[in-house]
Amino acid sequence: MTAYWVNTVRELKDADKLARYAELATPAIAAHGGRFIARGLPAAAFEEGTLERTAIIEFPSVEAAVAAYESEAYQLSLAALDGGAVRDIRIVPAV
Numbered sequence: 001m002t003a004y005w006v007n008t009v010r011e012l013k014d015a016d017k018l019a020r021y022a023e024l025a026t027p028a029i030a031a032h033g034g035r036f037i038a039r040g041l042p043a044a045a046f047e048e049g050t051l052e053r054t055a056i057i058e059f060p061s062v063e064a065a066v067a068a069y070e071s072e073a074y075q076l077s078l079a080a081l082d083g084g085a086v087r088d089i090r091i092v093p094a095v
Contacts, residue, residue, distance in 0.1 A: 001093055002059070002060065003064070003092060004059070004091070005034065005065045005089065005090070005091050006056055006089070007054065008054050008089075009087050010085075010088055011086040012053070012084070012085050017085070020080045020081075021077050022077075025074060027073070028077055029057060031071070032068035033059055035057065036056070036057050040054070059091075
């Protein structure tokens, strides 16, 4: 079943570290079947929503999304991020 990885940057502390993370994370995510379907600042936010940088990545399954996060390549991207952002990541199965 398709799954979505939803990543929200709650606080950006170092734009250069975030850029380096993205360089490394993108191929690590793609290697597990991840495909970016939305990325950037929201056009609108409602109720408790905030206008924070958000990415939505589609995966073939929850297992593929979790494997991408746990992969050695993705962990290297997290090491490059090194506290450069406070993020909220969720993996949600499609309906």
